[in-house]
Amino acid sequence: MKDNKLIKSGVSGVVDGENQTVGDDELELINRFTRRNLAKNEVYAFSVVLCDNDVDRDGERFTTDSLYELEKLFVGKTGIIDHNPSAKNQTARIFSCKVEKIDGQKTTLGDDYYRLKARAYLPVCESNRDIILAIDSGIIKEVSVGCAVGRVVCNVCGEDISMCTHKKGEVYGSKLCCGELVNPYDAYEWSFVAVPSQKRAGITKGHKIFGKENDMEKILKAIENKKAFALDESDSRKLCEYIDGLKKSAKDGVLYRESLTRDVVGLAAFVQPDISGETMESVAKSMTIEQLREFKSAFEKKKKAAFEPVPQLYCKQDKRNNAVENGQFSI
Structure with missing residues (x-):
């Protein structure tokens, strides 16, 4: 874990059986990200499923609305290997992204199945020969994505999952409890990975349970309920300030008690x-x-x-x- 980012990998990221060449429209989209206009024979393109609205092995899922938000955020984002944020580790870039409904397919919760599918490209050159071969042969197949969401909401009660008493993976009535990832506000990368953990697509998710006036009430309730949560730099600073205030108040309380005694x-x-x-x-x-x-x-x-x-x-x-x-x- 780093900052407020959780890494999870996915299955069946790269879509098989799709044309790896590009048409004129796609080439125009690709050349928006290049310093010079590339020709069709200089580009290798492929499709990749980034994430979906099904429940993953962490007991969380994106809502359909969140997928449509991510559709806009992921265009232009870089593909890397194993989430290693190095310039030398860049392999591909997304040039288009679209939410798809798969007819006849349902999620674990019984909803219509939606997925976020992207088109990515990399230049055809000697240094990329091995990775292109690995993609074509199905060796490189799993991906995960890096993004951040505003909240993780319990699908049973509608409260923040870190605040409520429901537990992910348990059934309440006839409803399977999961955390719904809502209000995505950033997409920072996607990555080829070796070990998958999500059912259909891998995701790196970050979420904030703070940012409002009752920040400390939320964190104290999360701790009381033994819930896991992640903090970014701003939230960590707020928490440290709050703890320093508690220490000062505790010291004053000790002095007052001693005087009273x-x-x-x-x-x-x-x-x-x-x-x-x-x-x-x-x-x-x-x-x-x-x-x-x-x-x-x-x-x-x-x-x-x-x-x-x-x-x-x-x-x-x-x-x-x-x-x-x-x-x-x-x-």
Whole structure:
């Protein structure tokens, strides 16, 4: 995992049995990405299924709407090997992309099956001879794609999959739970891979569960629900700032508790002298903040009553015989 990108590989990426030559219209599309106009015999083209709307082995799928968004994002993106982002590792480039509905085929959830199919090209030259042969012979066949989506939504309840209590792969009623990848906002590469993990097409998916005002509520709930999530650089910075704030608040809380404990133990020495300081301190350490504040308030009232000053010229009426105490001070 790097940043907020998850790598997953796909099966049956390169489409067999399709014409690898290009027509005039396709050549015009290809030459939009070249420094000079290439001739038809200088170009090798092939079709590749990038992703679809079926549930993959990670329990996630693109919605049909997301496929149509990716249709626009993947045009012009580079094909590489094993997701190694090196200029030397570039092999092909997508020049057109289209969502296709496959008649008579359904997804695991029973929906009509849609896939995102692209046309890619690479120049015909000596250095590309081996890869062209590998594609034609079916040796290079599996692909995965790199993209990022805004949210992963639970198809059962509609909440973020990291927030809800449903688990991917489990059935609720008659509905298989999965994470639906929505709001794609970037497509950065596609790659030939050796080990596939998705059923029909491989995908590298990134998603953000943050970006709104209640970011920290979301991450805390995700942790509480033991959900996995990914962070990009911005989200990591927000989380660090939030943790620093918690550390400061915790330090302030410790200092306040220590001060409150000292006050309670000190007051107890006046109003409960029969209880040793060590015992009172031990008891105070087990109290909550609210309990300490309650004890402090009660001890302060008791201390005030016990040590309230009495005027020297003080007279007290005896209710039984109207006798006056402290008569020696009477005038």
